[in-house]
Each structure stands twice: as structure tokens, then as C-alpha cells.
Amino acid sequence: DTGVSQDPRHKITKRGQNVTFRCDPISEHNRLYWYRQTLGQGPEFLTYFQNEAQLEKSRLLSDRFSAERPKGSFSTLEIQRTEQGDSAMYLCASSLTQGAEGYTFGSGTRLTVV
């Protein structure tokens, strides 16, 4: 297992289109997190899963955003009707148990909405 994988690395989409990102966590990690990072800012929490259960969603996660982790392994983050303000780096991380000892991050998916 080589770490947390995210796909795609880059996505350019037209405003109004739907996009979906995938995250494959470290296999033995049962927690999976999504963060969003805009230029010059720190990562902002979006949501996290314990196995297949989505335990918390930030108010940043509008109704256009949905995340799933159907079998407790990989996760997808979908953005519907993209807006220019959605342009950001979307980071996925995973951790053992509650993550108190730290997260392992993927390299991120950079989304550009034109």
C-alpha cells in the first residue's frame, strides 16, 4: 500500500457541469476525511467518514456537494452544478481509529471551474 491516492490530479470543467473525485485511503485506515484548500489558505474541513458512515459535514458542504464511502474503502466527492467559487484543491486524508495521532494526506485534486 503506497499511501492515499486521489484521482484525478487535475480537473478543468465548465461552470454548471458536475464533477466527481475519488480517494483511495490506506487500506487499514477506517477514517477518511475531505478538506478543501484555496490558494494561500489552510485546508478547510468538509466531511469525514468512519468506515461507511458519514459522521460529520461542515456547513461549507452545500447541497451541491455529496460524499460517499459505500463499502468503507474508497470515497467519492461529487460537486453538482459547479460554480467558479468551487475552484480549489480538494484534499483527502485517512487515519487509524479517531485520527488523534495524525492523518496521511493524498496529493489532492485541483479543480478549476471556467
Added chain:
Amino acid sequence: SQQGEEDPQALSIQEGENATMNCSYKTSINNLQWYRQNSGRGLVHLILIRSNEREKHSGRLRVTLDTSKKSSSLLITASRAADTASYFCATYNTDKLIFGTGTRLQVFP
């Protein structure tokens, strides 16, 4: 939402000098962690300090924590050009990490 501020926002130094970054946070914490991010990449965990610890060392890294002031500092000694990156503090309370705004460090050869 973000937990707090990091200071300075940007720091430029020469190789061999020490770099100090400060982090302030707002709520009670279980631990505080520091992460590094190279341009356009994911974050890498550097060091963790628990709420009942005051100082911790790891190689060229030294972290301090003052829970009464809700602040932490990261010192990188004898910096190298390869240390050029953004550094973020993150606080852990009960269930997730909340990140600060980051310090961009540039180390000139």
C-alpha cells in the same frame, strides 16, 4: 472554518539560519500537530505535541506549546533549501483536525 492564525504569513531566510513560526488557536485541544506542504502537493505530518507537553523535539524540529496562551511555535534549525514549503499547525480536539492559515517559508541557498 479555520482554527486560528499563523505568524508570520511568509518568511524568507538564508540556508543555515533558523526559522520560527507561530500558531495561535481558539479552543481547547487534545493535541496540536504541524504539517508541511510542498507547492501543489498534499500535507505531510511532521510532529505532534500533546496538551500536557510543553516542548518536543524531532531532528531539526522543535515545537513548544503554551495552552494558557493558546499558542504554539515551530522552530526549524539549520534550515536547508529543501525546507522551502508551507507549514501548517492543526489542532485536534475530539474527532478531527482544524488547520491554521499557514506560514510560507522560503530558504535561499
